[in-house]
Amino acid sequence: xxxxxxxxxxxxxxxxxxxxxxxxxxxxxxxxxxxxxxxxxxxxxxxxxxxxxxxxxxxxxxxxxxxxxxxxxxxxxxxxxxxxxxxxxxxxxxxxxxxxxxxxxxxxxxxxxxxxxxxxxxxxxxxxxxxxxxxxxxxxxxxxxxxxxxxxxxxxxxxxxxxxxxxxxxxxxxxxxxxxxxxxxxxxxxxxxxxxxxxxxxxxxxxxxxxxxxxxxxxxxxxxxxxxxxxxxxxxxxxxxxxx
Amino acid sequence: xxxxxxxxxxxxxxxxxxxxxxxxxxxxxxxxxxxxxxxxxxxxxxxxxxxxxxxxxxxxxxxxxxxxxxxxxxxxxxxxxxxxxxxxxxxxxxxxxxxxxxxxxxxxxxxxxxxxxxxxxxxxxxxxxxxxxxxxxxxxxxxxxxxxxxxxxxxxxxxxxxxxxxxxxxxxxxxxxxxxxxxxxxxxxxxxxxxxxxxxxxxxxxxxxxxxxxxxxxxxxxxxxxxxxxxxxx
Numbered sequence: 439x440x441x442x443x444x445x446x447x448x449x450x451x452x453x454x455x456x457x458x459x460x461x462x463x464x465x466x467x468x469x470x471x472x473x474x475x476x477x478x479x480x481x482x483x484x485x486x487x488x489x490x491x492x493x494x495x496x497x498x499x500x501x502x503x504x505x506x507x508x509x510x511x512x513x514x515x516x517x518x519x520x521x522x523x524x525x526x527x528x529x530x531x532x533x534x535x536x537x538x539x540x541x542x543x544x545x546x547x548x549x550x551x552x553x554x555x556x557x558x559x560x561x562x563x564x565x566x567x568x569x570x571x572x573x574x575x576x577x578x579x580x581x582x583x584x585x586x587x588x589x590x591x592x593x594x595x596x597x598x599x600x601x602x603x604x605x606x607x608x609x610x611x612x613x614x615x616x617x618x619x620x621x622x623x624x625x626x627x628x629x630x631x632x633x634x635x636x637x638x639x640x641x642x643x644x645x646x647x648x649x650x651x652x653x654x655x656x657x658x659x660x661x662x663x664x665x666x667x668x669x670x671x672x673x674x675x676x677x678x679x680x681x682x
Numbered sequence: 683x684x685x686x687x688x689x690x691x692x693x694x695x696x697x698x699x700x701x702x703x704x705x706x707x708x709x710x711x712x713x714x715x716x717x718x719x720x721x722x723x724x725x726x727x728x729x730x731x732x733x734x735x736x737x738x739x740x741x742x743x744x745x746x747x748x749x750x751x752x753x754x755x756x757x758x759x760x761x762x763x764x765x766x767x768x769x770x771x772x773x774x775x776x777x778x779x780x781x782x783x784x785x786x787x788x789x790x791x792x793x794x795x796x797x798x799x800x801x802x803x804x805x806x807x808x809x810x811x812x813x814x815x816x817x818x819x820x821x822x823x824x825x826x827x828x829x830x831x832x833x834x835x836x837x838x839x840x841x842x843x844x845x846x847x848x849x850x851x852x853x854x855x856x857x858x859x860x861x862x863x864x865x866x867x868x869x870x871x872x873x874x875x876x877x878x879x880x881x882x883x884x885x886x887x888x889x890x891x892x893x894x895x896x897x898x899x900x901x902x903x904x905x906x907x908x909x910x911x912x913x914x915x916x
Contacts, residue, residue, distance in 0.1 A: 519817030529812035543816035
C-alpha cells in the first residue's frame with residue numbers, strides 16, 4: 439500500500455435533483471487510514487454523498503478539496519484515478535473478459551505496460567481465488583465473484599481511497615461473507631475506506647468512524663463504540679432500535 | 683400452369699430479358715448500398731449528437747437533429763423522392779442514380795439514427811459510471827465500453843433497416859428509373875412478353891433471395907457478437 443498522505447476535505451456540499459434537495463450542506467474531512475462507515479435511512483442522501491465525492495454526481499454547491507487541490511470538472515480524471523469506487527451492481531464491463539476489465543484502466547491511463555498489468559491482475563485474481571476466471575466474461579460469474587473482481591479492478595490503480603456504495607446489497611447471504619472478508623483484508627492493510635452499507639455488524643467491526651446522515655445532513659458522527667452504544671441524538675437511537 | 687412454365691422458359695432463354703433483370707437488380711443494389719452507407723454515417727452522427735451530454739454548444743445541433751428525424755420520419759418516402767427529383771435536383775442531365783442515393787440515404791439516416799440512439803441508451807449507465815470511476819476519458823469509455831455493447835444491441839434492428847431500404851428502393855420506378863421492379867414491369871409489357879406474372883414472380887425471387895442472404899449474414903454477425911453473453915466456461 440502506498441503512503442501518499444490522503445487528505446480529503448468537503449465543505450458545504452449540496453446536491454439537488456430538480457426540486458429535490460438531496461444534500462443540504464455537508465462538511466466532512468477524511469484522513470489517511472480512516473475507515474468511515476456511512477449510515478442512514480434509505481433516501482437520506484448517503485449514496486449521493488458518496489457519489490459526489492468522485493463527481494459521479496456533480497455537486498450543486500460546495501467544495502471538494504483533495505490533496506490540497508480543489509476538484510473541478512478539469513482535474514476530475516486525476517482525482518478519480520486516486521479514488522476508487524465499488525458499486526452496488528458491480529458494473530463490470532460486460533463486453534470484456536475479467537482480465538480485460540482489470541487491465542483496461544491501468545493500460546489506458548499509461549500507469550502500467552500491458553504485460554505488467556496482466557501480471558498484477560493475475561496476482562490479484564489468484565489472491566481472491568479466481569485465477570481460472572481470467573478469460574471468462576462477467577456473465578458467467580456469480581454476484582459475489584463479480585463484486586470481488588470489481589474490487590480488485592479498483593485496486594489495480596492503487597487508489598488512495600476506496601469508496602464502497604452498498605457493495606453487498608445485491609448479493610446473496612453466502613457471497614456477502616466473501617466480499618466482506620475481502621474489504622476487511624483491505625482495511626487490515628491500511629486502506630482508506632468510505633463505505634455505505636446496511637451490514638450493521640460489519641460496520642461496527644470495521645469502522646474507525648461512523649457518520650449518520652439523515653435528510654441530506656450529517657446528524658451525528660463518532661467512533662463506532664460511541665455511536666452504537668451511546669448515541670447522542672434521538673434520531674440515531676430511533677434508527678438503531680429498528681435496525682439492530 | 684403450362685403457360686406459366688413456358689413463359690418462365692421464354693424469359694430465361696431470352697438474353698435481353700435476363701440482361702434487363704440483371705441491370706435492374708444491379709441498380710437496385712447500387713442505390714441500396716450507397717444509401718445505406720450514407721444512412722449509417724449520417725445516422726451515427728445524428729445519434730451521437732442526440733445522446734451527447736447536454737451543453738450550450740449542442741443546443742442548436744440537438745434541435746436540428748430532432749427536427750430532421752421528425753420531418754423525415756413524418757413524411758412519405760415517395761414524396762421525399764419526388765422532392766429530390768423535381769425540386770432540389772431539378773437540374774437537366776443530373777445523374778438520377780445520385781439523386782436516388784441521396785434521397786434514400788437521407789431517409790435512412792433518420793431511421794438509423796433512432797436505431798443507434800436506442801442502442802446507445804440500452805447500455806446500462808453503470809457501465810459508463812464504472813469507466814468514469816476508473817478515471818477513463820469519455821472517448822475511451824465510448825469506444826471501448828459503450829459502443830461495443832450498443833453495436834451488439836442494434837444489429838437486429840440495423841438488419842431490419844437494410845432490408846427495408848432494399849425493398850423501398852423499388853419506388854424509384856415511379857421516377858422512371860430502371861431498377862429491378864421496373865425491369866419486371868418492362869419485360870411483362872405488351873411489346874415484350876405481354877404477360878406480367880412471370881417477370882414479376884422472378885423479380886420477387888431476386889428480392890427474396892437477396893434478403894434471405896442478408897438475414898443470414900446478420901444472424902451470423904449477431905451470433906459472433908453474443909459470445910460475451912453466453913454462460914460458457916473457458
